[in-house]
Amino acid sequence: MQLRDTPEEAAFRAELREWLAENVPKLPPEPDHTDWPGRRAYESQWQRMLFDAGYAGINWPVEGGGKGATPGEHLIYLEEASAAKAPEVTVGFVGQMHAGPTIIAEGTPEQKAHHLRGILDGSHVWCQGFSEPEAGSDLASLRTKAVRDGDHYVVTGQKIWTSNATVADYCELLVRTDPDAPKHKGITWLIMPMDLPGIEVRPLITAHGTAEFAELFLDEVRIPVANRVGEENDGWRVANVTLSFERGTGFVGEMLDTTNLMRDLVQIAKVTPKGSGTAWDDPGIRRELGTIAAELDALWAYTKRNVSAGAKGGLPMGSGSAFKLSYAGVVARLGDLALRILDRASLAMDDIGGQATGAQVHGRLHAFAVSLGGGTSQIQQNIIAERVLGLPRER
Amino acid sequence: MDLTLSDEQQALQEMIAGFASDRFDIDTVVRAFGEPGGFDRGLWAELAALGTFGIAVAEDLGGVGLGVIDAVLVHEALAGGLVPGPLVAATLAAGLVDGVIDGSVVPALLERPAHGPVVVEHLRDADVLLVVDDEGVAQVDAAGLGGTLLAHPTDPITPVTLLEAVPEGERIAGPEVAQAWRRLGSVLASAQLVGLSEATTSVAVEYAKERQQFGKPIGAFQGLKHLLADCFMRTEVARSAVWSAAVNIDEPEAGDIDRAVAAARLMAARAATENGKTGIQVHGGMGFTWEVVAHLYLKRAWVLETQFGNPDDAAELVAAAVAG
Numbered sequence: 001m002q003l004r005d006t007p008e009e010a011a012f013r014a015e016l017r018e019w020l021a022e023n024v025p026k027l028p029p030e031p032d033h034t035d036w037p038g039r040r041a042y043e044s045q046w047q048r049m050l051f052d053a054g055y056a057g058i059n060w061p062v063e064g065g066g067k068g069a070t071p072g073e074h075l076i077y078l079e080e081a082s083a084a085k086a087p088e089v090t091v092g093f094v095g096q097m098h099a100g101p102t103i104i105a106e107g108t109p110e111q112k113a114h115h116l117r118g119i120l121d122g123s124h125v126w127c128q129g130f131s132e133p134e135a136g137s138d139l140a141s142l143r144t145k146a147v148r149d150g151d152h153y154v155v156t157g158q159k160i161w162t163s164n165a166t167v168a169d170y171c172e173l174l175v176r177t178d179p180d181a182p183k184h185k186g187i188t189w190l191i192m193p194m195d196l197p198g199i200e201v202r203p204l205i206t207a208h209g210t211a212e213f214a215e216l217f218l219d220e221v222r223i224p225v226a227n228r229v230g231e232e233n234d235g236w237r238v239a240n241v242t243l244s245f246e247r248g249t250g251f252v253g254e255m256l257d258t259t260n261l262m263r264d265l266v267q268i269a270k271v272t273p274k275g276s277g278t279a280w281d282d283p284g285i286r287r288e289l290g291t292i293a294a295e296l297d298a299l300w301a302y303t304k305r306n307v308s309a310g311a312k313g314g315l316p317m318g319s320g321s322a323f324k325l326s327y328a329g330v331v332a333r334l335g336d337l338a339l340r341i342l343d344r345a346s347l348a349m350d351d352i353g354g355q356a357t358g359a360q361v362h363g364r365l366h367a368f369a370v371s372l373g374g375g376t377s378q379i380q381q382n383i384i385a386e387r388v389l390g391l392p393r394e395r
Numbered sequence: 396m397d398l399t400l401s402d403e404q405q406a407l408q409e410m411i412a413g414f415a416s417d418r419f420d421i422d423t424v425v426r427a428f429g430e431p432g433g434f435d436r437g438l439w440a441e442l443a444a445l446g447t448f449g450i451a452v453a454e455d456l457g458g459v460g461l462g463v464i465d466a467v468l469v470h471e472a473l474a475g476g477l478v479p480g481p482l483v484a485a486t487l488a489a490g491l492v493d494g495v496i497d498g499s500v501v502p503a504l505l506e507r508p509a510h511g512p513v514v515v516e517h518l519r520d521a522d523v524l525l526v527v528d529d530e531g532v533a534q535v536d537a538a539g540l541g542g543t544l545l546a547h548p549t550d551p552i553t554p555v556t557l558l559e560a561v562p563e564g565e566r567i568a569g570p571e572v573a574q575a576w577r578r579l580g581s582v583l584a585s586a587q588l589v590g591l592s593e594a595t596t597s598v599a600v601e602y603a604k605e606r607q608q609f610g611k612p613i614g615a616f617q618g619l620k621h622l623l624a625d626c627f628m629r630t631e632v633a634r635s636a637v638w639s640a641a642v643n644i645d646e647p648e649a650g651d652i653d654r655a656v657a658a659a660r661l662m663a664a665r666a667a668t669e670n671g672k673t674g675i676q677v678h679g680g681m682g683f684t685w686e687v688v689a690h691l692y693l694k695r696a697w698v699l700e701t702q703f704g705n706p707d708d709a710a711e712l713v714a715a716a717v718a719g
Contacts, residue, residue, distance in 0.1 A: 001404075001464050002397045003642045003649035009396070072396040266718050280718070287707060290714030294658035297713075298632045301639035305398040312399055322628040378617075384627050385620035389600045392615040 013076045020084035023049055034210045039091055040125055040167040046087045047122025056120040064104035065116045071307040082256035089253060091164045095119040095126035097250050099172045106230045106238050127168035129159040129216055137379050140183045140236060146175035152222040165201045165214035168194050178233050189235035191227040208365035251327055252303050258331050259296050261363050268355045269341045279341045288337050295330045318388035321380040328371035335364025398638055408472045414445060415476025421688055428479035429551045434520035439480060443498030452490040463579060467586040467641040474590030477691060479552045481517035483583045487576050488525055491568060507561055518556040519544050526564055531573045533564035550694035578644055581656050581703035585637045588663035588699050592633060595674035595692035596626040602678055622673050629666035636662040654716040657709035664706045667696035
């Protein structure tokens with residue numbers, strides 16, 4: 001086992017750190033969390049800068065246009081980008097973490113030629129049309145139907161929790177192409193351009209007041225058959241290529257950003273009056289913070305284990321679920337602690353007293369996105385219990 | 396960067412686990428080692444002959460010459476098999492005190508208390524007591540120490556003695572060794588906590604597959620599945636922290652060792668105590684009996700979680716490191 005950088009990794013880290021120090025300050029001020037067109041422009045600009053410097057698609061294979069970095073370099077990239085406070089990946093998440101990797105693995109040469117470059121250089125933004133009102137944790141029971149009509153699928157139905165839909169160019173869409181087959185066997189994965197007739201996007205405001213989700217209403221949308229990724233009725237398998245990616249390292253960048261939020265909270269605690277001193281003088285608060293920090297450190301070590309195991313032959317069964325389950329718990333506890341420290345300043349999501357208090361309240365609410373998105377914590381527990389521990393299956 | 400087991404490391408863990416299950420079956424552990432006079436020096440020497448205590452001691456000192464990480468893997472496997480005895484003390488002392496490495500001298504270990512009487516594990520069976528403080532390590536002959544062997548140790552496999560006072564003893568090492576022992580001792584105890592976390596989960600999972608209620612195995616109910624899934628999560632998160640701390644001791648330039656060791660203790664103590672409690676709960680009423688082994692994992696976890704640093708102190712240390 002080894003933690004230290006190899007000479008090649010140390011060189012990669014030094015070069016990257018220098019590039020980040022030079023380029024992050026060139027960005028304009030970060031748009032508000034509620035301004036999605038602004039966020040799209042901001043992130044796309046950053047993605048273009050990464051692309052021009054050769055850092056886009058850091059862990060994508062070279063044949064997909066990515067950098068093809070080693071697992072060690074990938075983690076160094078995430079670590080350094082977070083330390084440099086480079087923009088978080090939000091509107092780019094679906095393209096970079098789901099759609100792009102899926103097209104690399106399963107797409108046709110034409111699909112690769114048309115889509116990968118746009119994701120890498122920030123010009124194309126994707127959204128995810130998987131969940132439906134009646135197909136949440138039980139995703140495979142989705143009902144949005146697609147009927148073949150010559151060279152097109154005619155798609156009608158409704159999607160929900162469609163991240164970034166208000167600013168997206170393309171949607172990775174799961175549809176039912178065979179209503180008579182067992183539920184996992186009748187699903188197809190389609191690329192849906194968001195400017196087609198028949199698509200209505202209704203923003204869905206989250207509990208923290210942002211429109212990162214939307215509902216999609218699809219009324220006889222005609223999607224070319226050439227936009228199908230994988231075979232007809234093989235979409236469940238194709239979709240799982242991306243879901244395992246999400247449960248692998250999809251939350252790691254966000255976890256590192258949470259570490260930044262934790263450090264900010266310490267600074268807030270040190271200047272927040274409490275009793276005759278500050279909140280940081282309270283041993284209960286310090287120990288809870290120390291325990292949270294220890295768990296974040298442990299999750300970073302867990303990531304290194306998983307990524308290095310993945311490079312040697314595959315993620316250990318259940319490790320992505322255990323990572324996400326643990327992270328969902330610790331990010332919620334950090335938010336709870338923040339509310340204790342902020343006390344009355346937690347009554348607004350605005351910054352109070354010259355401190356970045358709003359981000360802490362926002363963070364407590366955002367924790368629900370972690371415990372609910374990408375498979376709820378209870379679904380992760382079921383996966384671990386049944387597939388790792390071998391307990392009897394529910395279904 | 397690589398935090399995976401090599402083939403050799405995997406074989407090492409399997410070898411230790413196999414030895415533990417062959418030679419330290421549960422009756423041997425509880426009856427022989429739990430009762431006064433039952434400490435089996437022959438079996439202890441067999442354990443030593445595997446290289447268990449000298450695993451991270453240099454070869455020219457009679458050790459195996461492997462790293463702290465390898466010692467950690469050994470201790471995970473030892474605790475998983477509920478192997479009794481002063482395992483951490485013997486591993487720390489193997490390179491310093493004659494006879495410990497081959498099992499002929501049995502050590503007990505203590506951090507010098509600031510005040511009052513002190514409870515010492517394994518002094519009943521020890522030849523020497525090693526006392527760690529900021530100045531270094533002191534050695535005391537166990538024979539003349541006296542003290543009161545307590546009749547009802549919380550963990551029946553870990554005998555404890557009450558000492559009214561701790562003699563100065565003979566100084567055998569300085570502050571650098573004391574610092575190294577505190578770090579290594581903490582991480583080895585944490586490694587044992589990980590081994591306990593995993594083992595108590597396995598026992599509970601097997602029971603949940605067999606025990607039938609309402610016409611099906613109780614493990615089919617989500618109420619139990621979710622408890623056991625949390626056990627798996629805690630074990631893996633803790634294992635990651637402990638391995639990372641061990642490699643950090645082997646590679647001091649890789650990070651803040653004290654922070655890593657403290658984080659490992661926090662995660663490992665949580666995993667072993669929470670999983671230990673879950674292990675009893677999953678067994679239902681039987682879990683609360685002396686006969687079923689579930690309680691032994693929790694009790695060993697309680698013994699280990701305060702060795703070279705308790706979770707509260709560890710949390711303070713990590714918080715201070717974050718605050719800078």
